[in-house]
Amino acid sequence: MAVKSNDSAAGEAVFAAVDLGATSGRVITGRVGPGKLELAEAHRFANTPVRLPDGLRWDVLALYQGMLDGLREVGRTGPVASIGVDTWAVDYGLLDGDGALLGLPFHYRDARNSGAAERLPDGCGVRELYAVSGLQHLPFNTVFQLLAHRTTAQWEAARTLLLMPDLLVHWLTGSVGAEITNASTTGLFDARSGDWSDALIGRLGLERALFPPLREPGAPAGTLLPHVAEYTGLPGGTPVTTVASHDTASAVAAVPATEADFAYISCGTWSLAGLELDGPVLSEESRAANFTNERGVDGTIRYLRNIMGMWLLEECRRVWERAGAPLGLGGLLADAAGSRPFAAVIDPDDASFLAPGDMPARIDAYLLRTGQTPPRTPGGYVRCVLESLALAHRRTLRRAAELAGRDPVRIHLVGGGSRNELLCQWTADASGLPVTAGPAEATALGNILLQARAHGLVDDLSGMRRLVAGTQDLRHYEPRGNRRDWDRAEDRIGLRHDQAAAGTGGATA
Known part of the structure; x- marks a missing residue:
């Protein structure tokens, strides 16, 4: 049911999006009206994991405080029609019987997630999991994290499991629920029925009562608790609306596609490359190729693979900065553009x-192991990473199209990577498909537009995408150069198009 907006007379409303990624969080406001979609950043804060004696953890209390401070900045400018929260996938918090958090949530990169499949009980292997959940085999999938966690004292006290965005919504409103696009990344969700898989949960020896009722994007999630409203300065009763709380699902909802057959790449720390389908692809061939079937908006399926994205470049830059050589991204990209093409290529998904x-x-x-010569300059490393990512984009989208029986005519590249002109152009060159780049803030836009739709300001998913296409800055790249050069580079990596990325391949974020 539509909720009255805070500016209904003008046919406009302002919404607040809490968008938490793997390295930073933002609170962004969006004004939505006829032919209008305007964003403004209210607050940005770091997301810095904490390494404790028992492993790598998320500092969720600092994230919550950053979110509250951002909403306080929003409150200084006036009321909002509602608030939505999205984060990366798979990670979770456990609550005890009183609703208290049992320790800081584990980080999906924590070492405890190695050897994930070895924890599966007899008769419930990766094939059985895929036949139900359709989820890409990743060592940090929620299902594997839970099998590691259940040997701890915390597990004995746990009564409720909340994925990261659901935990933050719970602290804002007091309500308990599981948003469906994020629930579909756990490995415990039935891709056909669209509900928790009681059969899988039981076979894995987990407690069904841990998993809350599911919520669809657009459903009310509650209103701000009195102490939250007091701190933020927002009116009591300000609604919190369920959005596509998996950040990739929100990003895909904001893909500015006007054609029916499109491919997408949501490019940030991870590159998530795939297709939007009406139903899951659960074949053994799909499982062997390590594709995932995650829930999208309105019952769609995000048929994709995770690729180790700009993480590779971010980690290189961190090493160079620690060594006393702070290098700006612009200069690195210029050096990469002038470096020798295809001097070295890697498989970004190598474990x-x-x-x-x-x-x-x-x-x-990796390069020495595969008989290649390592780069000698930072620009050479950047070129290696970006050309390798473009090849991974091509490889993944071609295989997705084969398995799903689709023939995409354009790639939409959204997220922070859409600002990287080299990556966008090389993705077009490698794939032979035109690339439309942008918007960079696709996740926040999807978050805000799903709130606007719930408030009656946008009609449907197609209307959301038309509004993005008509209001946001987009850049277009046509394929150029000799694609045989890319073919030869692919051969040097030694991958076949149907090869799964062993051990890696979400989150996301």
Whole structure:
């Protein structure tokens, strides 16, 4: 049911999006009206994990405080029609019987997630999991994290499991629920029925009572608790609206596609490349190729694979900065553009690149292992990473199209990576498909537009996308150059198009 907006006479309303990524969080406001979609950043804060004696954890209390401070900035400018929260996928918090959080949530890059499949009980292997959930095999999937967690004292006290965005919504409103696009990333969700899989949960020895009722994007999630309203200065009773709380699901909802057959890449720390389908692809061939079937808006399926994205470049830059050589991204990209093409290529999904650490040294080791010469300059490393990502985009989208029986005519590249002109152009060159880049803030836009739709200001998913296409700055890249050069580079990586990315391949974020 539509909720009256805070500016209904003008046919406009302002919404607040809390958008938390793997390295930073933002609170963004969006004004939505006929032919209008305007964003303004209210507050930005760091998301810095904490390494404790028992592992790598998210500092969720600092994230919550950053969110409250952002909403306080929003409150200084006036009321909003509602608030929506999205984050990365798979990670969770456990609550005890009194609703108290049992320790800081584990980080999906924590070492406890290695050897994930070995924890599965007999008769419930990766094939059985995929036949129900359709989820890409990743060592940090929620299902594997839970199998590691249930040997702890915390598990004995746990009564409720909340994924990260659901935990933050709970602290804002007091309500308990599980948003469906994020629930679909756990490995415990039935891709066909669109509900928790009681059968899988039981076979894995987990308690069904841990998993809250599901919520669809657009459903009311509650209103701000009195102490939250007092701190933020927002009116008591300000609604919190369920959005596509998996950040990729919100980003895909804001893809400015006007054609029916499109491919998308949501490019940030991870590159999530795939297609939007009406139903899941649960074949053994799909499982072997390590594709995932995650829920999208309005019952759609995000048929995709996770690719280790700009994380590779971010980690390289961290190493160079710690060594006393702070290098701006603009200069690095200029150096990359002038470096020799295809001097070195890597498989971004090699398991050695997953954990934090000395990324240039890991790239060197990979190249030496595959008979290649490591780069000698930062620009050479950047070119290696970006060309390798463009090849991974091509490889993934071609295989997705084969498995789903689709023939995409355009790639929409959204997220922070859409600002990287080299990556966008090389993705077009490698794939042979035109690339439309932008919007960079696709996740926040999707969050806000889903709130606006719930408030009656946008008609449907197509209307949301038309509004994005008509109001946001987009750039277009046509394929150029000799695609055989890309073919030869692909051969050097030694991957077949149907090869799964062993051990890696969400979150996301």
